[in-house]
Amino acid sequence: MDQSAKAEAFRRLHTGAEILVLPNAWDTASAAIMADAGAKAVATSSAAVAWAHGYPDGDAAPIDKVCATIAEVVGAVDVPVTADIEGGYTDDLAELADNVAKVAGAGAVGINLEDGKRAPELHAAKIAAVKTALGDRLFVNARIDVYLKGLAEGHAAFTEVIQRAERYREAGADGIFVPGPADPDLIGRLADAIRLPLNVMGWTGVPDAARLQALGVRRLSSATNPFRVAYAALARSMEAFLKDGDPDALAAAGAGFPNLQKRFG
Numbered sequence: 001m002d003q004s005a006k007a008e009a010f011r012r013l014h015t016g017a018e019i020l021v022l023p024n025a026w027d028t029a030s031a032a033i034m035a036d037a038g039a040k041a042v043a044t045s046s047a048a049v050a051w052a053h054g055y056p057d058g059d060a061a062p063i064d065k066v067c068a069t070i071a072e073v074v075g076a077v078d079v080p081v082t083a084d085i086e087g088g089y090t091d092d093l094a095e096l097a098d099n100v101a102k103v104a105g106a107g108a109v110g111i112n113l114e115d116g117k118r119a120p121e122l123h124a125a126k127i128a129a130v131k132t133a134l135g136d137r138l139f140v141n142a143r144i145d146v147y148l149k150g151l152a153e154g155h156a157a158f159t160e161v162i163q164r165a166e167r168y169r170e171a172g173a174d175g176i177f178v179p180g181p182a183d184p185d186l187i188g189r190l191a192d193a194i195r196l197p198l199n200v201m202g203w204t205g206v207p208d209a210a211r212l213q214a215l216g217v218r219r220l221s222s223a224t225n226p227f228r229v230a231y232a233a234l235a236r237s238m239e240a241f242l243k244d245g246d247p248d249a250l251a252a253a254g255a256g257f258p259n260l261q262k263r264f265g
Helices: 003-012 028-036 046-052 063-076 093-105 120-137 154-171 184-193 209-215 225-244 247-253 260-264
Strands: 020-022 042-044 081-084 110-114 139-143 175-177 198-201 219-221
Touching: 003 120, 003 139, 028 042, 028 063, 028 225, 028 260, 042 046, 042 063, 046 063, 046 081, 046 225, 063 081, 063 093, 093 120, 110 120, 120 139, 120 154, 139 154, 154 175, 154 184, 175 219, 184 198, 184 209, 225 247
Parallel strands: 020 219, 042 081, 081 110, 110 139, 139 175, 175 198, 198 219
Antiparallel strands: none
16 A cells, blocks of 8 residues: 555544554564554554653654654554654644654654643644644644643543543544543543544553443553563563573573564565
C-alpha cells in the first residue's frame, strides 16, 4: 500500500468490527517482529524511542532523530504506522506544523499528540494547526492526561476529560486517548460520553481486548510495555552472565529469537 492507502486503512481500523490492538515499537527490529506477529498497524512509543537513543521521555529527543526512527519503522513493515510525538516537541504553532509535516514525510499516517499539563485551549489550537497543515493525511489521536498526570480526581476528573475530548473533537481530532483508567465501569462511561474513537493504554489491571471492545473502546495501545519486556530480560540475563561468565545465561534467554537476518535479508 502507498501512504494514502495506508492512511485510509488506518482510519478504518478504528471503525471496524474489532478493536485495534496496537503494539508500540522503537526501532526496525521491534516493528518487524510486531508486524510479523500479526499486528494490523504499528505505533512508535515516544518514551521507548527516546530511551533507545539515550534521551529521557518528555519532549527531549530531537525531532530529526524521532523522524528518522519513524522512517526506519515505516520501511520495515507493510502495515500503517502511527507515531507518538508527545506534545509535538514545541508549543509554537508554526513550528508544530513543520514538525508534523516531517512526521508525515517520514511515512506516518497518524500521530498521538498529548496535552500533558498544558492548558486545553493551547492543545486545541495545536490540533487545529495540525489539521490545517495536513488535513486528513494524519489521524490525530488527542491524548488527555487528566488521569495520568493526576490533574483532577473522581467526578471532576471525568467531567474534565469529557470537556477536553469535546474541545479537541471540535478542533479536528480524529480519536481520543485517555491513559490511566483501568476500572471497567469508568472506561465504559468514558466510551459512552466521548464522541470519537476511544483509545486506552494497556497497563496493569486494564481489561483485555474483548472486554474493552464490549465497553466501546476502539483502540488498545501497548505503550512502553514491549520495550520494558525486552530490556528487563536483557538486564536479568546480563546480570547473570557478568556474575558467572556463563554463556548459557544469555543463550537460554535468547531461545526463540526470530530470524532477523533472514527477515531483513
